[in-house]
Amino acid sequence: MIVKSYKTHKIKTRDNIYKILDKYLPNLKDKSIVAITSKIISITQKDVIPVKDVSDKDELIKKEADSYVEAPVPTPYGKVFLTRKNGHIVFTAGIDESNADGNYILWPRNLQKKTNDIWEYLKNKHKLKNLGIIITDSRFNPGRTGTLGFGMSWCGFEAVKNHVGEKDIFGRNIEWIKVNVIDSLATAAALAMGEAQEQTPLSVFTDLSFVKFQDRVPNKKELDAVIWPMEKDLYGKFLTAVKWQKGGGGK
Numbered sequence: 001m002i003v004k005s006y007k008t009h010k011i012k013t014r015d016n017i018y019k020i021l022d023k024y025l026p027n028l029k030d031k032s033i034v035a036i037t038s039k040i041i042s043i044t045q046k047d048v049i050p051v052k053d054v055s056d057k058d059e060l061i062k063k064e065a066d067s068y069v070e071a072p073v074p075t076p077y078g079k080v081f082l083t084r085k086n087g088h089i090v091f092t093a094g095i096d097e098s099n100a101d102g103n104y105i106l107w108p109r110n111l112q113k114k115t116n117d118i119w120e121y122l123k124n125k126h127k128l129k130n131l132g133i134i135i136t137d138s139r140f141n142p143g144r145t146g147t148l149g150f151g152m153s154w155c156g157f158e159a160v161k162n163h164v165g166e167k168d169i170f171g172r173n174i175e176w177i178k179v180n181v182i183d184s185l186a187t188a189a190a191l192a193m194g195e196a197q198e199q200t201p202l203s204v205f206t207d208l209s210f211v212k213f214q215d216r217v218p219n220k221k222e223l224d225a226v227i228w229p230m231e232k233d234l235y236g237k238f239l240t241a242v243k244w245q246k247g248g249g250g251k
Contacts (some may be wrong), residue, residue: 002207005192005200008040012101017044017114018121024202025122031213033132033205034122035189038152039096040201041108041135048103057095057104064093064106065247083247086111087227088150089239090139093247098195109250111135111153116217119155130213132156132205136186138195142235149190151182151226158212159226181211182226 006024017040025034042048054060058081062068065083072079083093085107094107108114119133133155138147151159159182163174189203230239 001188001205001210003035003188003192003203003205005189005194005198005203007198007200008202010101010199011040011043011201013043013046013048015040015044017041017118020044021118021122021202022125026204028122028126028128028131028204029206030128031130031206031208031211032128033134033157033185033208033211034118035134035136035186035193035203035205036118037193037201038108038111038135038137039099039105041111041114042105045108045114047106047108048100049106050103051097052102054104060104061093061095062245063248064095064250066249067244068093068247070243070245082242084244086152088139088152094137106250107137107152108135112155112218112223115153115155119217123156129215130156132208132211132213134182134186134189136189136193138190147190147195149183149186149188151186154182155217157181157214159218159222161210161212180226 008020008024011020020040028034049060058072061081061083065081065085067084069082072081080091081093083090085093096105115133115135119131122133123131134151135153136149137152138149141148159180161179161181163177163179166174168174185205189205192203193200230236233239
């Protein structure tokens with residue numbers, strides 16, 4: 001696997017995502033995957049709110065979250081809301097202030113449709129049979145220092161590699177191992193693109209022998225399979241032990 005990131009100008013709300021892709025991406029090869037940070041999708045869709053226009057950030061978080069723990073959680077870094085957004089467990093409903101030019105950057109609206117549209121656009125432009133798209137963000141994992149990337153949406157390849165029913169190297173049946181391809185790639189992309197002043201919100205993967213490409217957008221069953229219900233999660237007892245309140249879901 002090879003991953004390379006690409007530097008852009010400072011993306012603002014006046015920019016167009018397709019013009020950005022045209023200007024900064026190289027000529028794409030068949031069986032490549034393009035990773036794009038969700039932040040520039042949000043900015044170019046104008047999914048932002050000026051900080052000066054928000055009197056209470058806590059209320060904005062509740063409005064954007066699908067659900068949230070009823071009170072901010074004390075941490076060594078201040079109080080933060082634990083939230084669930086689009087099936088992901090994140091802090092503050094994913095609202096970001098870094099590299100935001102005085103705005104709160106919200107998670108992109110209608111993200112899977114935008115991902116599908118970008119896939120179709122780049123696939124046709126570069127005349128490719130196989131192409132993948134990942135929209136990435138970063139989050140914290142319990143017990144680990146620093147951020148890791150994860151895939152918010154994808155198109156053009158199988159996001160999960162299922163090993164259930166196979167045998168390990170000693171012939172033992174594999175009962176529940178599935179590899180999360182989308183988050184593994186998103187983590188590599190986040191490392192290549194950086195989190196601070198790098199200004200490299202795009203990256204391209206090549207030499208992906210382990211990826212199974214698809215010449216279509218993901219269906220509902222495939223989309224649902226990536227999001228694991230809290231009740232089935234290995235950490236489910238912890239996640240369901242707290243009281244969750246219904247949020248506004250970004251409406």
